[in-house]
Amino acid sequence: MQTVDPDRLATWRAFLEAHRGLIDRLTRELDEERDLSLSWYDVMVNLQEQGGRLRMSELAHRIVLSPSGLSRLVDRMGEAGLVVREPDAYDRRGTWVVLTDAGWARLRDAAPVHIRGVAEHFAAHLSEDEAALLRSVLRRISDGLDRPDERAP
Amino acid sequence: MQTVDPDRLATWRAFLEAHRGLIDRLTRELDEERDLSLSWYDVMVNLQEQGGRLRMSELAHRIVLSPSGLSRLVDRMGEAGLVVREPDAYDRRGTWVVLTDAGWARLRDAAPVHIRGVAEHFAAHLSEDEAALLRSVLRRISDGLDRPDERAP
DNA sequence: TAAGATTGATACATCAATCTTG
DNA sequence: CAAGATTGATGTATCAATCTTA
Numbered sequence: 001m002q003t004v005d006p007d008r009l010a011t012w013r014a015f016l017e018a019h020r021g022l023i024d025r026l027t028r029e030l031d032e033e034r035d036l037s038l039s040w041y042d043v044m045v046n047l048q049e050q051g052g053r054l055r056m057s058e059l060a061h062r063i064v065l066s067p068s069g070l071s072r073l074v075d076r077m078g079e080a081g082l083v084v085r086e087p088d089a090y091d092r093r094g095t096w097v098v099l100t101d102a103g104w105a106r107l108r109d110a111a112p113v114h115i116r117g118v119a120e121h122f123a124a125h126l127s128e129d130e131a132a133l134l135r136s137v138l139r140r141i142s143d144g145l146d147r148p149d150e151r152a153p
Numbered sequence: 154m155q156t157v158d159p160d161r162l163a164t165w166r167a168f169l170e171a172h173r174g175l176i177d178r179l180t181r182e183l184d185e186e187r188d189l190s191l192s193w194y195d196v197m198v199n200l201q202e203q204g205g206r207l208r209m210s211e212l213a214h215r216i217v218l219s220p221s222g223l224s225r226l227v228d229r230m231g232e233a234g235l236v237v238r239e240p241d242a243y244d245r246r247g248t249w250v251v252l253t254d255a256g257w258a259r260l261r262d263a264a265p266v267h268i269r270g271v272a273e274h275f276a277a278h279l280s281e282d283e284a285a286l287l288r289s290v291l292r293r294i295s296d297g298l299d300r301p302d303e304r305a306p
Numbered sequence: 307t308a309a310g311a312t313t314g315a316t317a318c319a320t321c322a323a324t325c326t327t328g
Numbered sequence: 329c330a331a332g333a334t335t336g337a338t339g340t341a342t343c344a345a346t347c348t349t350a
Contacts, residue, residue: 208332209332209333209334210331210332210333220332220333220334221333221334221335223333224333224334224335225334225335228334241332244331244332246331246332246333247331247332247333248332248333
């Protein structure tokens with residue numbers, strides 16, 4: 001049977017703890033200071049990066065959410081006036097999610113809080129070399145998950 | 154306004170992506186091979202480490218779950234026969250969660266799958282030096298979240 | 307038939323309110 | 329009153345089934 005040596009197990013636990021702590025903190029700061037959830041913020045950032053519009057399926061892929069999960073998320077954000085749905089004129093199975101003016105405004109308002117949080121709670125603790133190494137290790141891990149010899153689906 | 158330099162932002166995104174990928178994979182393998190969720194596994198591991206019993210409040214703290222969330226989780230695991238509640242004889246406000254024989258058996262059955270996953274998808278990608286550095290960086294981040302000068306609650 | 311999206315049933319999380327005991 | 333735990337209302341995720349269009 002496989003094992004994990006104690007140092008690497010401790011590293012795994014430190015990874016989980018840091019992630020949990022960071023997400024909790026960023027979530028709380030954004031909620032308290034801008035009354036916005038990290039999921040909503042994430043949707044808006046992804047839309048913004050594509051000029052303000054994305055297909056449902058593409059957006060779901062980017063934020064790593066199930067199609068049904070996104071459908072409901074877009075419902076809620078739509079009720080709040082931050083996005084609207086638009087049918088695709090060429091492939092009528094498809095639907096676009098479009099950031100409204102209110103959505104753009106809300107994103108501009110919230111971004112400084114989130115960016116400050118990432119700077120303060122994450123980036124500030126990394127030297128340039130450490131950031132580079134961390135990035136390389138993390139990418140190796142992500143790439144490994146996609147490789148078929150690593151017990152793929 | 155604060156900013157995050159592009160390299161550190163890329164590191165932050167790599168961190169989120171790796172975490173998401175790892176959790177998804179470990180969750181799926183445990184579910185498919187042993188029909189068990191990571192939360193249930195986590196509860197049982199924590200109980201095991203304390204000899205099979207913990208107070209509700211202490212367990213909630215360890216797995217980082219709200220008291221109400223744990224109460225319901227223990228309900229569901231109780232229905233499945235993996236744990237039972239026991240009143241505390243000395244402080245009658247308190248309740249113990251106790252791993253049943255079936256719970257121990259279920260944990261023994263599932264552990265190899267989880268350990269294999271951590272070894273294969275995480276630990277295998279880290280040299281000893283990288284593990285040490287990663288651990289130190291991650292702890293620095295977690296510790297930072299607790300320091301009062303870092304925008305604490 | 308498959309792709310894109312939504313809906314129904316269900317699982318699981320939180321906060322606020324509540325109950326019991328210290 | 330405070331601490332430990334549970335319950336009620338609600339938010340948000342998933343899978344399976346379904347609907348429309350390609």
